[in-house]
Amino acid sequence: MLELNKISKTFGRGTVNEKKALTDISLKVNKGDFISIIGSNGAGKSTLLNAISGVFKVDSGSIILDGTDITSMSEHKRAAQIGRLFQDPMKGSAPSMSIEDNLYLASGKRGWFAHISAADRREFRERLSMLGMGLEDRMKHPVGLLSGGQRQALTLLMATYNVPKLLLLDEHTAALDPATAEKVLDITRTVIEENGITCLMITHNMQSALELGNRTIMMNDGEIIYDVSGEKRRSTTVEDLLTLFKEKAGEKLSNDRMLLA
Amino acid sequence: MAALIQTAVELGLISSLTVLALYLSYTMLNVCDLSTDGAFTMGAAVGAVVVLAGHPYLSLPAAMLAGMVSGFITAILQTKMGVDSLLAGITVNTAAYSVNIAIMGRSSLLNLNSADTVFSRIGDSLDGSVLDPMSKLILITALILFVMICLVAFLRTRLGLAIRATGDNPDMVRSSSINTVAITVTGLCLSNSLTALSGCLLAQYNKSANIDIGTGMLTIALASLLIGRLFFRNKGVGHGIIGAVIGAIFFRIVYTLALRLNMPAFMLKLVSSVIVILAISGPYFIGKLKEMKEVRDNA
Numbered sequence: 001m002l003e004l005n006k007i008s009k010t011f012g013r014g015t016v017n018e019k020k021a022l023t024d025i026s027l028k029v030n031k032g033d034f035i036s037i038i039g040s041n042g043a044g045k046s047t048l049l050n051a052i053s054g055v056f057k058v059d060s061g062s063i064i065l066d067g068t069d070i071t072s073m074s075e076h077k078r079a080a081q082i083g084r085l086f087q088d089p090m091k092g093s094a095p096s097m098s099i100e101d102n103l104y105l106a107s108g109k110r111g112w113f114a115h116i117s118a119a120d121r122r123e124f125r126e127r128l129s130m131l132g133m134g135l136e137d138r139m140k141h142p143v144g145l146l147s148g149g150q151r152q153a154l155t156l157l158m159a160t161y162n163v164p165k166l167l168l169l170d171e172h173t174a175a176l177d178p179a180t181a182e183k184v185l186d187i188t189r190t191v192i193e194e195n196g197i198t199c200l201m202i203t204h205n206m207q208s209a210l211e212l213g214n215r216t217i218m219m220n221d222g223e224i225i226y227d228v229s230g231e232k233r234r235s236t237t238v239e240d241l242l243t244l245f246k247e248k249a250g251e252k253l254s255n256d257r258m259l260l261a
Numbered sequence: 262m263a264a265l266i267q268t269a270v271e272l273g274l275i276s277s278l279t280v281l282a283l284y285l286s287y288t289m290l291n292v293c294d295l296s297t298d299g300a301f302t303m304g305a306a307v308g309a310v311v312v313l314a315g316h317p318y319l320s321l322p323a324a325m326l327a328g329m330v331s332g333f334i335t336a337i338l339q340t341k342m343g344v345d346s347l348l349a350g351i352t353v354n355t356a357a358y359s360v361n362i363a364i365m366g367r368s369s370l371l372n373l374n375s376a377d378t379v380f381s382r383i384g385d386s387l388d389g390s391v392l393d394p395m396s397k398l399i400l401i402t403a404l405i406l407f408v409m410i411c412l413v414a415f416l417r418t419r420l421g422l423a424i425r426a427t428g429d430n431p432d433m434v435r436s437s438s439i440n441t442v443a444i445t446v447t448g449l450c451l452s453n454s455l456t457a458l459s460g461c462l463l464a465q466y467n468k469s470a471n472i473d474i475g476t477g478m479l480t481i482a483l484a485s486l487l488i489g490r491l492f493f494r495n496k497g498v499g500h501g502i503i504g505a506v507i508g509a510i511f512f513r514i515v516y517t518l519a520l521r522l523n524m525p526a527f528m529l530k531l532v533s534s535v536i537v538i539l540a541i542s543g544p545y546f547i548g549k550l551k552e553m554k555e556v557r558d559n560a
Contacts, residue, residue, distance in 0.1 A: 074440075075435050076434075076435045076436075076438050076439060076440050076441070077438065079435060079436045079437065079438040080438040083436070084436055090430075091430070091432055091433070092432075092433055092436070093430065093433055094425070094426040094429035094430040094433050094434075095429060095430065096425070096429050097422065097425055097426060097429060101422050101425075101426075102426075102433075104419065104422060105419065105422050105423060105426055105433075105434070105437045105439070106437050108437065108438060109419070110419070111419070112418065112419050112420040113418045113419070113420060114418060114419055115414075115417050115418055116417070158433075158436075158437070159436065
């Protein structure tokens with residue numbers, strides 16, 4: 001489904017700030033995989049997702065998505081097949097435009113000169129009601145008036161409106177309060193399961209890293225240092241992960257927002 | 262006095278096209294297009310040349326096309342050639358000076374006194390009727406209404422929404438698989454075509470096109486836009502467009518009244534600059550004051 005072949009990226013090459021962000025990363029993701037990614041600050045987790053979604057081009061290596069080489073494809077073209085959510089709930093929608101306007105752009109419906117039709121509105125309403133947040137009755141409201149949790153749920157709906165081949169989640173619940181985070185995570189799980197979307201999710205929550213999905217990878221210093229799935233993963237505990245990290249990286253796992261419970 | 266007000270409304274409506282252009286580029290796309298003055302003059306120059314060739318109606322689309330080319334260059338400079346957006350506008354503006362003189366046949370002034378303009382055509386067809394003294398107003402109003410309706414409809418299309426979203430949150434536009442570069446280019450082409458149309462109409466209204474006709478237009482239009490925003494705060498696109506046109510007319514009427522109260526005409530540009538500064542820094546200072554008050558209240 002997704003194949004990373006020895007991709008590397010160095011920022012600020014030849015300057016005092018030179019930083020090797022990704023080193024020869026290879027990863028094979030199978031169709032329907034739901035992978036959680038953990039690691040210290042600066043381990044390269046977000047950089048990895050940025051490389052896949054095309055925010056920058058990698059220095060070497062290749063990225064294959066569903067049989068197509070997308071290594072040199074521009075960000076907006078990749079976006080047709082890759083959905084993405086960030087930690088910042090403000091990043092995924094246009095604040096001064098209404099909910100239906102945002103959805104219309106995300107839905108990519110029809111031609112450039114088409115307007116939102118009554119049928120579109122019915123469809124938006126139906127999809128919004130699945131979020132269970134009452135957004136279906138506020139379709140004309142500017143998105144800027146929504147709470148962080150509502151905006152993140154809307155962004156999730158927008159990112160998966162046309163089922164993407166790949167969904168990239170970058171700590172998308174980290175900025176929300178615990179109850180809202182739980183709700184958004186529930187919606188995420190439902191959307192992914194219902195549509196069989198392949199997903200990579202960065203999380204700072206060690207427990208949900210092990211509970212959600214079918215595979216967990218650990219990153220340190222621009223490399224993947226541990227990759228676990230199946231039976232072995234089911235018997236792994238948070239303590240095991242922490243011990244493993246210390247063993248492999250030679251230091252303690254440290255993350256500003258890390259949750260062990 | 263009534264005649265003076267009528268003239269002010271006519272001039273306000275003509276400049277409202279430039280205000281609508283800024284509504285597109287400044288409010289929607291979040292680009293401060295400093296090439297506005299040059300594009301305005303280019304519209305006047307191209308329009309005047311076509312009028313002198315004997316095609317008054319053709320002058321309008323011709324001017325719009327010229328504005329589109331100017332906007333295209335400004336947009337390509339800032340999206341594809343690494344030129345900062347403000348610098349792109351300034352350089353195009355400067356270059357436009359030479360281009361405009363060349364368009365006007367190496368002259369800095371074209372006289373349209375004896376030429377057939379869109380206004381003289383409409384005046385002729387209404388000759389002798391009760392509407393005759395209003396012919397210019399009718400033509401301009403009809404034209405602006407048409408542009409406004411088209412613009413409202415356009416901004417609700419997918420392309421229009423993409424233009425609005427590009428200024429609001431370009432990341433979101435890219436993740437909707439839309440090329441923000443193409444959207445910016447389209448938006449600036451469209452806005453500059455309106456600016457040029459505005460210049461073309463003013464030249465025919467004044468019966469002359471000169472190289473300075475567009476000087477200060479950006480500031481005047483920006484002042485009008487910001488005044489118009491006061492009428493409809495935080496409302497939808499339709500209100501924004503009506504606000505822009507009302508702002509332009511309001512600005513022109515206030516200016517006319519100020520002239521009646523013996524303000525010298527050369528003060529226009531100072532006054533418009535002060536309005537822009539007040540409209541932008543006013544809310545900034547109000548915000549600061551509120552912040553200070555909160556700090557004091559919490560202390």
